[in-house]
Amino acid sequence: MIYHHIALNVPLSDGLLTYVHPEALPVGRRVVVPFRNRPQVGVVWAARVEPQIAAAKILPIQEVFDGEPLLPPDWQALLSFTARYYHYPLGQAVFTALPHGLKEPKAVALPQPPLFYRLNAIGRQQPAPPARFRKQAALWAALAETAHGVDMADLKRIHAQAEKTVAAWQQQGWTDCTAEIPPHAAAPRHTLNEEQQAAAAEIQTAFGRFQPFLLYGITGSGKTEVYFDAVEKVLASGKQVLFLLPEINLTPQLLKRIGERFGDVPLAVLHSQTAAGKRTQDYLRSLLGQARLIIGTRLAVFTPLPDVGLIVVDEEHDTSFKQDNELRYHARDLAVWRAKQHNCPIVLGSATPSLESWHKAQSGTYRLLELTRRGHAAARLPVVEILNVGRLKMDNGFSPQALKLLQQNHQQGGMSLVYLNRRGFAPALFCGDCGHTFGCPNCSAKMVLHQRAKQLRCHHCDYRQPVPYKCPDCGNQDLTAVGFGTQRVEETLRLAVPNAKVVRVDRDSTAHKNDWAELYRQIAGEEIDILVGTQMLAKGHDFARLNLVIVLNADGSLYSSDFRAPERLFAELMQVSGRAGRADSAGHVLIQTQLPDHPVFAAVKAQDYRRFAEQALLERQPFSMPPFGFQTAIRADAPTFAEAAGFLNEIKAELELLLPENVACFGAVPMLMVRLAERERAQIFLESPSRKDLHRAVSLWVQMLQQNRQPNIRWSVDVDVQEM
Ligand code: ADP
Numbered sequence: 121m122i123y124h125h126i127a128l129n130v131p132l133s134d135g136l137l138t139y140v141h142p143e144a145l146p147v148g149r150r151v152v153v154p155f156r157n158r159p160q161v162g163v164v165w166a167a168r169v170e171p172q173i174a175a176a177k178i179l180p181i182q183e184v185f186d187g188e189p190l191l192p193p194d195w196q197a198l199l200s201f202t203a204r205y206y207h208y209p210l211g212q213a214v215f216t217a218l219p220h221g222l223k224e225p226k227a228v229a230l231p232q233p234p235l236f237y238r239l240n241a242i243g244r245q246q247p248a249p250p251a252r253f254r255k256q257a258a259l260w261a262a263l264a265e266t267a268h269g270v271d272m273a274d275l276k277r278i279h280a281q282a283e284k285t286v287a288a289w290q291q292q293g294w295t296d297c298t299a300e301i302p303p304h305a306a307a308p309r310h311t312l313n314e315e316q317q318a319a320a321a322e323i324q325t326a327f328g329r330f331q332p333f334l335l336y337g338i339t340g341s342g343k344t345e346v347y348f349d350a351v352e353k354v355l356a357s358g359k360q361v362l363f364l365l366p367e368i369n370l371t372p373q374l375l376k377r378i379g380e381r382f383g384d385v386p387l388a389v390l391h392s393q394t395a396a397g398k399r400t401q402d403y404l405r406s407l408l409g410q411a412r413l414i415i416g417t418r419l420a421v422f423t424p425l426p427d428v429g430l431i432v433v434d435e436e437h438d439t440s441f442k443q444d445n446e447l448r449y450h451a452r453d454l455a456v457w458r459a460k461q462h463n464c465p466i467v468l469g470s471a472t473p474s475l476e477s478w479h480k481a482q483s484g485t486y487r488l489l490e491l492t493r494r495g496h497a498a499a500r501l502p503v504v505e506i507l508n509v510g511r512l513k514m515d516n517g518f519s520p521q522a523l524k525l526l527q528q529n530h531q532q533g534g535m536s537l538v539y540l541n542r543r544g545f546a547p548a549l550f551c552g553d554c555g556h557t558f559g560c561p562n563c564s565a566k567m568v569l570h571q572r573a574k575q576l577r578c579h580h581c582d583y584r585q586p587v588p589y590k591c592p593d594c595g596n597q598d599l600t601a602v603g604f605g606t607q608r609v610e611e612t613l614r615l616a617v618p619n620a621k622v623v624r625v626d627r628d629s630t631a632h633k634n635d636w637a638e639l640y641r642q643i644a645g646e647e648i649d650i651l652v653g654t655q656m657l658a659k660g661h662d663f664a665r666l667n668l669v670i671v672l673n674a675d676g677s678l679y680s681s682d683f684r685a686p687e688r689l690f691a692e693l694m695q696v697s698g699r700a701g702r703a704d705s706a707g708h709v710l711i712q713t714q715l716p717d718h719p720v721f722a723a724v725k726a727q728d729y730r731r732f733a734e735q736a737l738l739e740r741q742p743f744s745m746p747p748f749g750f751q752t753a754i755r756a757d758a759p760t761f762a763e764a765a766g767f768l769n770e771i772k773a774e775l776e777l778l779l780p781e782n783v784a785c786f787g788a789v790p791m792l793m794v795r796l797a798e799r800e801r802a803q804i805f806l807e808s809p810s811r812k813d814l815h816r817a818v819s820l821w822v823q824m825l826q827q828n829r830q831p832n833i834r835w836s837v838d839v840d841v842q843e844m
């Protein structure tokens with residue numbers, strides 16, 4: 121009898137259990153095993169292992185899916201690394217990476233490459249079906265007309281019974297079929313400009329070896345054309361390409377662009393809205409090498425790829441690459457790991473790179489490629505205006521200037537965007553005279569106002585101080601508390617610009633994939649005059665008629681206790697500004713703020729990412745905040761904050777002397793959104809300039825957490841935490 125380690129979807133520390141089988145099974149084979157009296161899917165992780173428990177207690181494997189392709193060793197290595205790095209049970213990590221069909225305890229059908237049918241010489245001598253059999257006649261005509269062949273999916277659209285009918289004709293010897301994909305009429309394409317050409321050429325020199333590139337190009341500079349050039353060459357060399365995008369960027373526009381350029385390449389499209397069956401088939405097609413270009417959102421990073429030659433991560437700074445529950449992986453970081461594993465180049469692209477990637481590009485770990493000009497010769501950068509609204513009379517968040525611009529633009533036939541910064545922020549204190557905000561002396565986070573305790577507290581390192589009675593900069597004694605303001609934006613707009621069609625875009629109004637398509641149709645049809653929306657609208661969309669952007673409440677991010685909030689605000693303002701004036705007219709961006717002198721705004725006004733990045737890095741360096749140090753959050757939630765924080769603080773006290781010396785461990789603080797689903801959430805930050813030491817510290821923490829299980833408390837670990 122042979123003992124096997126099987127990865128199962130169970131929350132055990134490594135998720136590997138031992139089962140027995142009469143013969144050795146290959147690693148990567150899917151099997152069914154009994155677990156707690158129920159059949160469960162597992163993946164063979166190792167064979168011929170030494171059993172750690174009495175042989176008599178080891179249960180047999182129930183079923184082996186030996187008709188399926190094996191999950192390959194490099195995929196297993198990826199998941200072993202992922203589980204280790206993110207301190208997550210291996211078995212559960214493996215099941216996060218599998219599509220639905222492969223998690224079910226039954227065999228899956230293997231994907232068949234599509235076949236293309238046409239009438240052959242004998243068929244052409246036969247009489248066509250009589251016209252009164254309308255659908256059969258149409259089917260026959262389609263098969264007669266095509267030179268290369270039509271695939272079954274298309275034939276079924278002509279006649280629901282196509283499969284049966286064509287099978288009968290095939291039997292008669294009247295039709296032929298081929299698996300070859302029809303040649304694709306090449307779409308007209310741009311000649312790369314000089315900068316694009318230089319970037320493309322550099323990427324090409326790295327084919328066949330590991331080299332990360334940071335493609336930093338302003339919005340509309342034609343990064344996509346550079347990716348496409350590299351993609352095309354790698355595909356032509358017979359290798360696969362993995363192309364990752366943020367959730368929101370997988371738009372019909374982009375898919376259309378890809379379809380036009382790579383119409384004859386077998387595609388797999390993997391994202392959370394792909395139907396389960398299709399996703400399973402696309403996963404297998406990628407594994408089998410049938411799919412050559414794999415496009416998807418963060419989860420696609422786990423797709424098995426036998427011979428990948430290039431990875432692209434578009435909008436690499438986007439927070440949707442980090443999963444914020446269960447397995448808290450960062451798809452961009454795992455993509456870099458995969459590129460290294462496969463010895464291939466990876467291109468991370470953005471107009472506002474993450475400071476992590478920018479820092480790596482500055483230090484030479486990544487190679488920097490730059491695009492400084494917009495692709496369209498005519499497209500100009502928008503005019504950005506910073507409006508100090510501190511002393512203005514506001515109408516539900518709108519300044520008189522903003523409303524006037526909206527009215528004018530509507531009269532002149534332009535489309536406007538009203539942008540709301542909906543990022544949550546805790547109450548803070550600031551000086552209305554000089555704009556001073558209160559930062560923590562120990563880290564680069566902003567302090568949160570605790571009115572009842574009359575304290576300012578850092579929600580990062582738990583530093584506390586009494587509420588100051590005057591501004592340390594200018595002596596003003598009238599410090600202002602800022603908190604949430606709910607604005608009735610749409611109502612105000614309807615009154616101020618009565619004839620405009622106002623449409624609000626948020627997570628709810630775009631929950632279905634057709635919602636975006638409908639929105640585009642309305643925009644293309646010039647049916648919308650004013651779009652109202654949040655972050656979602658900032659990204660990757662190309663709205664030709666948009667020429668005015670009003671940013672209502674940018675400031676929340678500048679008081680936020682999340683030290684990354686200004687970085688996100690900057691990226692969003694740059695992108696939202698990039699929306700304006702894409703085609704032929706220069707856009708106008710008006711940003712309302714009470715902190716007009718904040719360096720973020722100066723950088724947005726100058727449309728200067730470099731300036732912003734340099735200043736933000738200078739701010740973080742003295743505190744060894746990322747990217748200069750590494751950070752992991754240990755979180756707990758309980759019915760009350762006190763229970764959650766108490767649980768963490770107790771473990772912290774026990775571990776105090778055991779942690780490596782250069783790992784800082786702060787006191788428990790509330791999460792930015794402390795209440796969620798009737799529970800309250802606390803977290804402790806562990807920080808270190810050494811990734812390795814931090815990893816060791818987190819391992820110690822996880823051991824202690826596992827030993828101290830309490831019924832009321834749930835805990836989790838967030839490595840390389842992105843959201844506070
Ligand atoms: P990015 O991805 O950097 O935001 P895109 O690749 O979407 O930019 O390009 C922006 C616009 O410029 C698109 O409409 C694209 O067709 C156009 N464009 C890009 N490169 C060129 C070029 N070399 N010549 C002409 N137009 C270009």
Ligand code: ZN
Nearest residue numbers: 560563578581
């Ligand atoms: Zn602090």
